[in-house]
Amino acid sequence: MDIIALIKAERDKVARxxxxxxxxxxxxxxxxxxxxxxxxxxxxxxxxxxISAAQKARRPLASGPADKDVVGHNSQALYKNRIATRRFNCALTPNQSSA
Structure with missing residues (x-):
């Protein structure tokens, strides 16, 4: 058998x-x-x-008040400002546990 006949036989087998x-x-x-x-x-x-309108209405409440001079919500300046505000507010309020 020649090589061409072998290749054709293999092709027919693969086709089946x-x-x-x-x-x-x-x-x-x-x-x-x-x-x-x-x-x-x-x-x-x-x-x-x-749903979109309700979600857009909730967004400002979740992120808090926006600082005009800060660009990103996760910036370091915004984080430091919020921490300082919390510390200042805690220092102004009387200690409730000593009463």
Whole structure:
């Protein structure tokens, strides 16, 4: 046998194996689905807008009063300013535990 006949025979063998694998995939495709069987819940644009507006209204309350001279929320100057303010306020209030 010459080399060309061997290569053609190997190609035919691989093609049969590939057809068998494709048939197996087609048989199992409906059985094994990825994800959940329940359809995904859709949210209306109005509901998303209400949630977004509520979240935007909460943001200033969570971050505290904004300092005009500080650019970032996590800057060192803002942190030091808040700590100093807390210490100053604690020093002004009378000690509740000694009463």
């Amino acid at each position: 194996q590939l057809n068998g694998l494709n048939a197996a995939l087609a048989a199992f495709a409906g059985t094994y689905k990825t994800g959940s069987s329940r359809p995904r819940r859709k949210m209306s644009a109005a509901a998303r807008a209400r």
